Amino acid sequence: MSEATASDVVQLNQDRNKKSESANQRAMRRIWRDKLTMTALLVLGTLSLIILLADPICRYVLKVDPNATNPYDRLIAPFELPTPIITTGLYENPLVGALLTPFQPGFHILGTDDLGRDYAARLMFGGQISLAIGFFGSIITLIIGTAVGLISGYFGGVIDDLINWVITTLDSIPSIYLLMLIATVLTRSATTLVIVIALTGWTGDARLVRGQTIQITNLDYVLSARALGAGSWRIMWTHIFPNTLSLQFLVLASGIGGLILTESTLSFLKLGVQPPTATWGNMLTNAQQFFTRGPHMATISGLLIFVTVLCLFVIGDGLRDAFDPRTVD
Amino acid sequence: MAQYIMRRLLQAIPTFFGITILSYALMSLSGNPVRQLTFKPGVKPADVARLEAQFGVNDPLLVQYLRWLAGDDWMRWDSDGDGISDGSVLISLDADNDGEPEPPGAKQGILRGDFGFSFIKKRPVLDLILERAMPTLELGLVSFVLGTGLGVVVGILAAVFHRGWFDQITRVLAVGLTAIPVFWFALMLLLFFSVQLKILPIGDRCAMTLEASCPPIWQRLEYMVLPVFVLSIGGIAGYSRIMRASMLDIINQDFIRTAQSKGLSDRRVWYVHAARNAMIPIATSIGPAVLGLLGGAVITETIFNYPGLGLTSTQAAISRDYPMVMALTVYAAVTTIIGYLLSDILYAVIDPRIRFS
Numbered sequence: 020m021s022e023a024t025a026s027d028v029v030q031l032n033q034d035r036n037k038k039s040e041s042a043n044q045r046a047m048r049r050i051w052r053d054k055l056t057m058t059a060l061l062v063l064g065t066l067s068l069i070i071l072l073a074d075p076i077c078r079y080v081l082k083v084d085p086n087a088t089n090p091y092d093r094l095i096a097p098f099e100l101p102t103p104i105i106t107t108g109l110y111e112n113p114l115v116g117a118l119l120t121p122f123q124p125g126f127h128i129l130g131t132d133d134l135g136r137d138y139a140a141r142l143m144f145g146g147q148i149s150l151a152i153g154f155f156g157s158i159i160t161l162i163i164g165t166a167v168g169l170i171s172g173y174f175g176g177v178i179d180d181l182i183n184w185v186i187t188t189l190d191s192i193p194s195i196y197l198l199m200l201i202a203t204v205l206t207r208s209a210t211t212l213v214i215v216i217a218l219t220g221w222t223g224d225a226r227l228v229r230g231q232t233i234q235i236t237n238l239d240y241v242l243s244a245r246a247l248g249a250g251s252w253r254i255m256w257t258h259i260f261p262n263t264l265s266l267q268f269l270v271l272a273s274g275i276g277g278l279i280l281t282e283s284t285l286s287f288l289k290l291g292v293q294p295p296t297a298t299w300g301n302m303l304t305n306a307q308q309f310f311t312r313g314p315h316m317a318t319i320s321g322l323l324i325f326v327t328v329l330c331l332f333v334i335g336d337g338l339r340d341a342f343d344p345r346t347v348d
Numbered sequence: 349m350a351q352y353i354m355r356r357l358l359q360a361i362p363t364f365f366g367i368t369i370l371s372y373a374l375m376s377l378s379g380n381p382v383r384q385l386t387f388k389p390g391v392k393p394a395d396v397a398r399l400e401a402q403f404g405v406n407d408p409l410l411v412q413y414l415r416w417l418a419g420d421d422w423m424r425w426d427s428d429g430d431g432i433s434d435g436s437v438l439i440s441l442d443a444d445n446d447g448e449p450e451p452p453g454a455k456q457g458i459l460r461g462d463f464g465f466s467f468i469k470k471r472p473v474l475d476l477i478l479e480r481a482m483p484t485l486e487l488g489l490v491s492f493v494l495g496t497g498l499g500v501v502v503g504i505l506a507a508v509f510h511r512g513w514f515d516q517i518t519r520v521l522a523v524g525l526t527a528i529p530v531f532w533f534a535l536m537l538l539l540f541f542s543v544q545l546k547i548l549p550i551g552d553r554c555a556m557t558l559e560a561s562c563p564p565i566w567q568r569l570e571y572m573v574l575p576v577f578v579l580s581i582g583g584i585a586g587y588s589r590i591m592r593a594s595m596l597d598i599i600n601q602d603f604i605r606t607a608q609s610k611g612l613s614d615r616r617v618w619y620v621h622a623a624r625n626a627m628i629p630i631a632t633s634i635g636p637a638v639l640g641l642l643g644g645a646v647i648t649e650t651i652f653n654y655p656g657l658g659l660t661s662t663q664a665a666i667s668r669d670y671p672m673v674m675a676l677t678v679y680a681a682v683t684t685i686i687g688y689l690l691s692d693i694l695y696a697v698i699d700p701r702i703r704f705s
Contacts, residue, residue, distance in 0.1 A: 184363070185366070187363050187366070188363050188370060189370075191688070192367060192681045192684065193643040194643065196661065197677070200374055201374060203668050203670065205377075283532075284647060287529075287531050288662050288665075289662075290662070290665055303532060310539055314539060314543075317532075317535050321529060321532030321535065325532065328529070329523070329528075332523060332526065332527050
């Protein structure tokens with residue numbers, strides 16, 4: 020048996036260090052290296068920041084009010100210069116004048132809509148609503164889905180059958196019909212929309228959590244917890260629930276993306292958030308009438324929905340790959 | 349096999365009742381329909397009370413649900429044919445206590461196809477739905493065939509040229525197409541092809557003529573191009589991914605290696621042996637596909653102003669035409685249930701490895 024040399028020991032230590040990397044650290048390293056996911060995170064971060072700062076930006080930089088209508092400034096194209104354009108004072112120098120164009124009174128960087136409202140301002144405030152509905156909607160969906168899934172998977176039997184019946188029933192109605200049915204009955208606002216989306220969208224999460232719960236409930240450590248006298252709720256809350264969390268965290272990003280799509284569709288169909296409150300969806304409602312005179316009304320907000328949802332889907336995919344133990348580096 | 353189909357059919361029954369309970373419960377939140385319909389000047393409170401008694405809006409919710417489901421001609425009837433009711437169950441003969449019995453029940457209930465009258469159009473809901481069903485069926489079938497067909501072909505090719513440029517491009521496209529808001533995509537197509545290039549009509553099912561009906565489908569293909577394309581992109585994106593994964597899974601199995609070692613050409617192994625077996629999972633996705641087509645039809649028909657059930661649903665929902673919305677929800681749900689049923693049965697038929705237990 021040969022003696023271990025110093026270099027062998029170093030090698031061993033390195034191997035040990037390599038192994039000691041936790042699953043989370045490995046996942047973070049993978050995300051950091053994944054250029055597509057990082058780009059999506061960057062784009063989404065920038066967009067969210069602009070949207071969050073909508074109020075100060077509109078008030079101090081653009082100096083516009085998102086709900087102020089102006090019959091003389093209808094359907095101005097993006098970057099169109101105001102008339103009459105000011106060419107005196109500071110604006111006399113062509114270079115300085117060009118640089119100061121955004122601060123000219125009556126200049127709308129992304130144009131105006133059919134009522135003469137500043138389009139950029141409405142996009143930012145509409146984004147707040149759209150993102151908020153997506154975010155809070157999926158959080159509530161997640162809470163309901165987790166609770167139902169845990170109870171259904173843990174108790175089984177009649178409770179499970181009953182819950183399965185509800186889930187099958189809800190899943191048999193195309194969600195847009197269900198949402199339309201509810202939108203017909205209730206007053207249409209952002210808050211109702213969040214509640215409605217959450218009340219109809221939890222079935223997927225519930226199925227997911229239920230499956231996991233059934234798997235975990237049969238593991239030995241749950242049996243030992245029960246043998247030690249832990250009650251059902253304690254087992255569910257402290258022993259099973261934390262183990263279902265990671266999976267849900269991974270579907271959160273794609274969930275938010277899906278909800279933003281749903282919200283925009285409903286609002287576009289006049290069944291979601293009602294004007295004058297802007298969302299990216301209801302800003303497209305009237306776009307069809309102004310195809311020839313104001314095509315920017317149809318393009319920009321849809322493009323923003325697309326980019327946002329695409330980023331969220333890419334991030335969701337990236338997270339899933341990064342945390343998947345089967346992925347090989 | 350027959351037993352399996354029978355059991356699947358029986359399983360669909362509680363789901364159907366679940367849907368009727370859910371839609372009725374939701375609709376009952378909207379309040380008293382008689383008050384809403386008679387909310388105009390000149391309507392006497394006594395008349396409102398009489399109508400309320402006749403339609404039974406003050407009955408217990410369960411009775412009202414039963415009336416909607418199974419009708420009320422068996423709840424209050426006229427056995428001697430003199431036009432005056434002389435017997436009743438569940439509800440009272442003289443609901444408003446004015447000394448005279450209410451007229452006999454005339455409702456058949458949705459189980460017998462009576463969905464009531466549309467609030468807005470003042471016509472039987474079933475007639476309105478049947479009028480609009482044909483265009484939607486036409487659009488849905490064409491999109492389904494196109495979506496499945498193209499999706500399967502793209503998926504097979506992506507798997508055959510695994511990691512090649514075709515695979516990469518279709519992969520990016522598939523992710524992009526799931527993230528794109530369908531209604532915006534439709535708007536952009538309209539803006540480009542109908543407004544800018546002016547080569548396709550801007551909507552509707554056929555050119556407006558004095559006749560109420562449209563010419564046969566091959567004479568108005570230009571009206572179908574955009575709606576069908578928009579409605580089938582979901583299918584193309586979804587099926588191509590399923591098909592690709594399934595092909596890549598199959599290609600490593602023993603029977604493929606056997607086929608190759610027998611000396612069969614690559615082409616035959618890929619397109620006959622592998623593709624045929626890889627298509628089995630497609631059968632299971634017919635249910636979700638029907639779900640997607642029904643939902644997609646709402647958006648597509650609304651944007652292209654295509655006179656089908658989808659457009660009818662949005663119009664009914666916006667104008668709060670409750671009987672119409674309820675009927676359409678039940679229709680959509682029943683269609684979905686049938687889709688899932690077909691998909692399960694088809695799966696069992698194609699794949700003999702499925703056990704019926």
